[in-house]
Amino acid sequence: LLLLVACSGVMSRFWPRLPQPLLQLLMGAMAAWPASGLRVELDPATFMLLLVPPMLFADGWQMPKREFGANMWPILLLAVGLVLVTVLGVGYVIHALLPAMPLSVAFVLAAVLSPTDALAVSAVAHRLPMPPRLQTILEGESLMNDASALVAVKFAVAATLTQQFSLGRALLDMVWMSGGGVLVGLVFARVFAALHDRFLFWREGAEAAPPVLVILLMPFGPYLLAEHFGLSGVLAAVAAGMAASQFDVRSTRFNAFHVQAQGTWEVIRFAFTGLVFVLLGQQLPELLQNLQEPLQDLKEAGAPVHHGHALGPLLVSTAGIALALLAVRFVSLAVGAALPAWLPRRWRRGTVRPVPLSWVGVASLGGIRGGITLAAVLGLPVLLNDGTPFPARELLIFQATMIIVISLLGGS
Secondary structure, X not given: OXXXXXXXXXXXXXXXXXXXHHHHHHHHHHHOOOOOOOOOOOOHHHHHHHOHHHHHHHHHHHOOHHHHHHOHHHHHHHHXXXXXXXXXXXXXXXXXXXXXXXXXXXXXXXXHHOOOOHHHHHHHHOOOOOOHHHHHHHHHHHHHHHHHHHHHHHHXXXXXXXXXXXXXXXXHHHHHHHHHHHHXXXXXXXXXXXXXXXXXXXXXXOOOHHHHHHHHHOOHHXXXXXXXXXXXXXXXXXXXXXXXXXXXXXXXXXXXXXXXXXXXXXXXHHXXXXXXXXXXXXXXXXXXXXXXXXXXXXXXXXXXXXXXXXXXXXXXXXXXXXXHHXXXXXXXXXXXXXXXXXXXXXXXXXXXXXXXXXXXXXXXXXXXXOHHHHHHHHOOXXXXXXXXXOOOHHHHHHHHHHHHHXXXXXXX
16 A cells, blocks of 8 residues: 555656545555455544544644644634534535435534545645645644544534434533643643653764654654543644644754654655545445445435436435535635625724635635545444444445545545
């Protein structure tokens, strides 16, 4: 799989307009085609633990801190507000398309689809002549919205399992999980920095390899600690990466170590990013071969499935969900872009310039789904509390995978 990732990096030089995630997805699908026999079983818990914390820590480490601070409010508005709007708006659309599907299950699918993927967004955005501020906002949103989306998934699944839901409790828990996750990440990075300076740099000219290796293991600490206390491990990893990078830059020692760590993280980020999309591509042949289970779920969800024309309603429902996601994102971004002009003059910061609708359109298509969506949908429980199968689980996996592919194609 790493060889495929390396080959995708070489091939992208010959096709610079084809984003690497899309190329890696296609290569993974071709490698897993039935005739070849190369197939890797994807365990969601292993995927989340081994790949997600290092990737998010690396994103936090490399995030430009000044630009992030200058655009903090738009990023947070998208990372929290847009996720909630997407879960509610698209959840009701899914329930309208598939009326027999329980509303809580429709919200599960909407929550799974709500986070944008930092890796895919970065890979596509860096290849386009995009305004730097818009690129920063999109990348910041994709970094920060994972926590709110995963919290939404948790509560939608809990509502499906128990048939009970409290909006007030959900909002309080979201604040607790997000704030607690960030705090764990910051405190862990601060303690780590102190121990790092005290024990790993005990003399001038010390070998840089051991501390770099420790830095590579660092993401798992805040992630596991936060998850153990029911907080957001995703945000803990991001916050730890941003804080650790900042502490290292501000330290008084020679920054050769920082340069080496930065280069190492770039390699790790490229390898792990590629693995995510190659593994995603590996799921496509098996998914297309075993369409009977999603089709049966679709029939039970109330779609008009006729013998001999079963694939049509499946694709129609997928297209409807994809259009709903794009429409909700476009309308939300357009309202958010126009909002500063409606504020009282004393609340404005400087001159308010209208945001072109073309930027809103680009930002809407920039909502690319990826690894977090895949991990979240594959991690759904198989059984309900009473022992019955989780409703439409195979259909949800199919829809989520197809939406990832569609968003990659549209964003590209």
